[in-house]
Amino acid sequence: MGTSIRESKMMLKAREIADEHPELKVTVFHPAFIYYDQYIAVWPNMRQNMLIATAAMFVVSLLLIPHPVCSLWVTFSIVSICVGVIGYMAWWGVNLDTISMINIIMCIGFCVDFSAHITYAYVSAEGDTGNERMRNALHALGYPIAQGALSTILGIISLAFSASYIFRAFFKTMFLVIFFGAFHGLFIIPVLLSLMGPKSIKQRSSSVSPVPELQDQSL
16 A cells, blocks of 8 residues: 555544544644645546546537547547556556646547547548448558657657656656557557448438439429
């Protein structure tokens, strides 16, 4: 168990003991309790903010991507990326604090780009089968997505050598988001869409039978 968790539990236990004896009029205080309260509040607040941000991204995807199934895949990608980032943060030595919480919530906007772009390209691509449409979508956007991910990592790589924990935590969080986002955009989402993706816009429009024209009938 981490030191911050033990300290937070100690603070809560001390407050609980003080509340059980109101006749003593005891107030539990220590200057470090400000940070312990932060440890307690970070995880619930981060879950709430991530749910709100993910729901907002889902609504935006519904408005901009012309198929609701694709919006669900984009939302699934966001959730999967966030889970991977949080898991590897612990492995990489990044604590779950206010700094990392802000970075994760901010990075939701970065991770949605890869999946949303490739999904929209898939729906708009030409092709009779899902594999053919995904091949055309990757041909159009695969290289730009890889370029964007690589250029972003190169742009922030200098922060990895900073002496400040804030900058190092930002680099690690951003690196994980870009890595997992590009991986989902280039591998996970293409496989899912090629297997269970919807029809393209042109296929849906061509499948609608035209309305027969009314012929003039003279009396």
